[in-house]
Amino acid sequence: MPEPAHTPRGATEADRESLRALVGEVFRPSLMDEYPQLYHAETLGNCRVVEVGGDIVSHVGMTVQDAAIYGCRVRVACIGGVATHPDHRGNGYAGACLDDAIRVARESGTDIMMISGDRSLYRRAGCRRVGEEYSPSLSGEALAALDHSDLTLREATVADIPTLRALHHGEPLHWKRDPDTWRRAMECGWVMNRKSRFVIVEAYGEAAGYVIVQDISDGETWPQVSEYAGDRARMLRALAAYAADTEAPGMRWHVSGHDAFGLAVARAAGARWPESTTSGTYVVLDLPQLLGRMRPYLTEYLGGADALRVEPIGDGYRFDLDGATHHVPDIGCAAHFVFGTREDRPTAAPTSGPLADAFPIPALFYGLNYV
Template sequence: MTGPRACAPSELPQLARLADAVFRSKGGSMQAEYPLVFGEENLNFCRVIEEDGRIVSHVGVSIRDASLLGCSLRVASIGAVCTDAAYRGRGYASLLMEDARTLALGEGASLMLISGGRGLYHRLGYVNVGSFRSFTARAEILPVPAEGLRVEPCGAAQIPGLIALHQRLPVRFVRPADDWEKLLAAGMIMNQRGDCLGVWEEGRLVAYAAVQRPRDGAPARVREYAGSETALFAALGAVARYYEASGVEVVAMPGTEDLARLLRNAGAEEKELAFTGTLGILDVDGFFACIHPYVRECLGAPTDALFLDPRQTNSISFEYAGERYALANRGQLTALVFGGSTEEARSIPEAPPGVGEILKRIFPMPLLWYGYNYV
């Protein structure tokens, strides 16, 4: 066995065959569908193990900057975790996940998102937490677009406008133009084929929706949007008709309210979703340094009296006004920070009243939603 190590450029076809054998047995190309992982410029972050002269296990890492309520941080997204069937049970995925964690920390990432919920990730301390809202609206309750509003697919020519709209989101991945080019060309919205539909009002691009193509008359699934939420709501009927779908299903982007309110008032069915995978805070000091402006804004002067100690052997603790609140591990800290209704989010211990009241003024924070950045 050799590795964990980076995938060499000459090995990319071999790696693509392994990923397709595991994830695309019925057809498709992981390399084409997920350029943020399998692009040649990212091969140092395609971590592999070689045995018997070939690649037998892989963990893909995509490291991007993100903005969380005005705070800048680096995020490592993990995907395409796979092992050749003949080499499973040897601990290769665990070795690669630890290698990916070390690599991500070296790149300055303080948060890791994993597109999966297998037991391995939970054993390594990652948790399924976070809270998102999903709305499903039948076509008949959606508005008829007003004159002057149209819905059409976006392409490379619209990238500057898409960037301008996306930059307004309060919780988002930072997505440069070259990422937009690759993602639009790939035609994937998270884990399904999809389209980027622009909403034009009086000839001006005012919103977009990244929509998974519906199957067998199911709702069209909006998995990312940005721009005017009022215009987007007015265009949802046209989105449903574009696909001849039974309606639309929309995941509300974190930190936004208007589209959710409009859908709720229209009678859409609402439900809570957890994050579509597992996650963990990698670097406690680094993460809290990143969100310090947000914490300071929430607390004011008490910020300086709230002390976080991540260096204890078996726990992470907050101290405030003589009270101490200990969390057993980084998984519990991640659950505290991002909240939600999952068992892991509910299982964190109750805080003493003083420090608990302070922490409630900060947490939970909204969590990043993958959208186009799914790997």
């Protein structure tokens, strides 16, 4: 029989040990220590919880921060650590916590929500897999053919945070991370659910880029790069240097479909590059607001700043550009339209004209913002 309704609320410091017990049972005891960006004192209140009988029995973790897409600043909520105690499942607590997280995110002016998973709970909220991405891999034999004699790799330390921030901010897609975010990630050493190494790539005696490489887990043989920054040809040669130093039999990484040079470098080296989407699922929380923030970029393709109008129609939206209209029937299709996808689309995106030129825009990849 379902339990009485319990209203979700923000987590507090008084909830910390009960919350640790919950996520420790559902996931693993070390989870809270692996994600300090989610559970540190300044952001704990973003996490939504349900309390029953003095215990936290359901939880949706959330961080909110800014990012940049082609110079346009957007606000992003990241969701993770979604858990309900086995004895309290079937009462709708996780759904209530997710709904409350969406409410809080919208009220704080958030444009996009990224969730580190894909299941019916998220699909019902409009989340979809987005991005026209690739997941290249290169064997150790192919990497050995790349000359990396001009590069030096070294472990990054917290003293390198200003350098790491500058390199990351040089990317066309990047997160607006403060030094504490970098420090917490480096001190715990976990990125995208794996123990990871932060490596500076030096050329001509200066830092030219970085790679964050996950340790190999059970059943895997090739390390995965979870984040990188810098010239793409140099970064690929840095992976060759890393493989040589660690005797890795191959390397895997992620490339945005908008990174034409990154793809060209991977192809030229003989990489396999299967199609993929960005990690997890996306939902657009406020489409007109997001497109307003992306206006400087979109204006290059659409003419005047006010040329594109977006109007809510039922559960979806209508795009109107100089009398030419395009309708997306629901919020999930809106995410597909804006960011592209490898999933089947219920409605076709424009294949020609300025809307097809401007969309999709590139989707953010988590890197060390994964929760």
